[in-house]
Amino acid sequence: MKILLYNPDNGVTRNFMPHLWMFLLQSLTPKEHEVVLIDGNAKAMSEAELVEFCRKENVELVGIGAMTRMVARAYKFADALRDAGIKVVMGGPHVTECPDEALGKDGGRRHADAVALGEADETWALLVNDAARGELKEIYQPETDQKGNDKKPSLQPYPHIPWETLDLDQFSLVPSFMRGFMSKLGDGWGKFFVVPIETGRGCPYGCEFCTVTGFFGDSIRFRTNESVVEELLRLKARARKEKGQIAVFFIDDNLAINKKRLKTLLRDIIAAGAQLPWVAQISANLLGDEELVDLIADAGGKWVFIGMESIDPANMADVNKNFSRPGDYQAVLDRLAKRNIYAITSFIFGMDNDTPGVADRTLEQVNSWQPGLPVFGQLTPFPATPLYTRLEKAGRMTRPKHWLEFAPFVMAHTPLKMTIEQARQETLHAWQLSYSPERNAEALAAISDAPIGYRIGHLVARFFFRGIYFPQMNRRAWIKLLMQNRRTIFSLTKEGVSTWRAAKRKSRDRIAEVSAINAEN
Ligand code: B12
């Protein structure tokens, strides 16, 4: 049987990284079946084009995964496929939280023939074999323990994802018109991939807005260090072979949740020479340990994503996240910057104690810290979270099924001290100011004593991160962006060229010196 795993595009931005679930399920598929992957964010397709593709390729089963934000689009694709007589199975966080919606048991249209609830590592092969026999059931769900909770996959052993041979072309971040030129730079930048790797699952913190504790559980499971190191080494070999660049996103929700374990993993990565540039999510409260931060830097860590959420401790308490203290943020960022590690700082507006002006107040703080990459979202009640329950009980939801009428930056409930429109304006304002050419230049000036390579990396990262909010999907958009930032680019290029010339001159002089010494002897 031929299976397509499909991830719908989010309709607003372009993801910078493929989704791990697709590769994971592909490697867990019984060998007699063939699996193809399409990520709508990388390869845009209409519903009709997808149906046509499935017909031409004789695809018999389509697996669609979606977060809440993308689920309305996922349903549209699923409907078109089912109308064409192709079986559809859906999985991922949203359908786990709202299975009746996907199965049409809540009064709406049915979108999926089957749903896979929760972690599907151990149910996928069963589901595929049932589908091949024409005996697909409606619901696939992990076995439960005595307390009725899902039995979670242990991650030991962990499936082998053949990164070294997979066709990753659709996921290269280098726009095709720049590939020829970029491949000649340094060790080669003709292709640049960010690859997702997990080292563990689960988070015990239970922040009010987050689905992770409910979905993956509050006890944490880890892969073995050996299996992570082995995966990194294969990726490193691929980057070398293709003269491209590969960076890794450790997608664990909190990579340092067990500091002792993380230290052993980082030491093993260093010992095996398995370093690749990487980014990971770590909460601020776990970044106070100097030894840990040293190891992060030595093991290739370049960016740390920190869910800072708000600079207001009252907001942090409201969402059950006061383990992360705004007063500590500056020290955390200084500690990282000392090792040339960037921080991606994530903020949420529209919290209950937010008032108009929250964007400017937040940016004033952000701009006084080490420059990083700030991102801004809004408090969103995802189904099955404690936040959803609280707001629903209080009768504060304005769009209880907001995912079916997704609107970027329009909140689904009214915050207590501002309007929904004010929250939208604050969010737009924060994005616009944070990635303007002026702010880019200021951020670069603030790290003018850092090595040139680090500063170039910072500017490039700013260009990509701005793309989360400002659509940047074609050649024109890129050229416009480069023109707007031409002064900063020009001064970095000038400095880069003279640094390179000086290094070349120095190495020539050194060679001449050594030859002279040899001749004298
Ligand atoms: C990496 C990540 C991202 C990446 C993008 C996704 C990517 N390319 O990987 C980035 C950083 C861009 C991102 C962004 C966002 N993310 Co995010 N992200 C994650 C994260 C940390 C890891 C995802 C992952 O790979 N998990 C590991 C895999 C193995 O788990 P999985 O995807 O759930 O898949 C398993 C099962 O669900 C199932 N499954 C999944 N799909 C399918 C499909 C089929 C057919 C089947 C059978 C089974 C199946 O099988 C898998 C194996 O068991 C998760 C949290 C988490 N730990 O999952 C949040 C998470 C998915 N993100 C979340 C959110 C809210 C967002 C944002 C909307 C945040 C925002 N406000 O902007 C944005 C929007 C995304 C966008 N614009 O496209 C929420 C989603 C909640 C929900 N109900 O939808 C999560 C769960 C985090 C949270 N705090 O609650 N995210």
Ligand code: SF4
């Ligand atoms: S620390 Fe992160 S992953 Fe854990 S519950 Fe809070 S927001 Fe979710």
